[in-house]
Amino acid sequence: MTRLAPADCQSMADLRTQIDALDAEIFARFAERMRYIHRAAELKRGAGIPANVPERVDEVVGNAEAQAAAHGLDPALYGAFWRRLVDAAIAEEERLGV
Known part of the structure; x- marks a missing residue:
C-alpha cells in the first residue's frame, strides 16, 4: 500500500x-515488543531478577512520557498508557514463572 501524508488524503476513506x-x-510492533518481554522473562528467571523492578518501571514510563512530549x-496520556502496558x-512475566 502506498503511504499518503495526511495532507495528501483527499477523503475520509x-x-x-x-x-x-x-x-x-x-500492533505488529507491540507483538515484537512482547517477544522481547518473553525473552526478558527467561533471562530474569535465570538470574533471579523479579518481574517487577520498580526503578525500571519508572524509567520506562518516564521514557514514554519524554517521547510523547518530543512528538x-x-x-500524561501516554505515560498512563505505557504504565498499563508495562503492568x-x-x-x-509472572505468568511465565518469573
Whole structure:
C-alpha cells in the first residue's frame, strides 16, 4: 500500500485507510515488543531478577512520557498508557514463572 501524508488524503476513506495501516503496524510492533518481554522473562528467571523492578518501571514510563512530549503528544496520556502496558508485561512475566 502506498503511504499518503495526511495532507495528501483527499477523503475520509483515504484517512481511514492510512490510520488502519498505521494501527496494523503498531500492533505488529507491540507483538515484537512482547517477544522481547518473553525473552526478558527467561533471562530474569535465570538470574533471579523479579518481574517487577520498580526503578525500571519508572524509567520506562518516564521514557514514554519524554517521547510523547518530543512528538507533541500528551505526556500524561501516554505515560498512563505505557504504565498499563508495562503492568501487562509484568503480569506476563509472572505468568511465565518469573
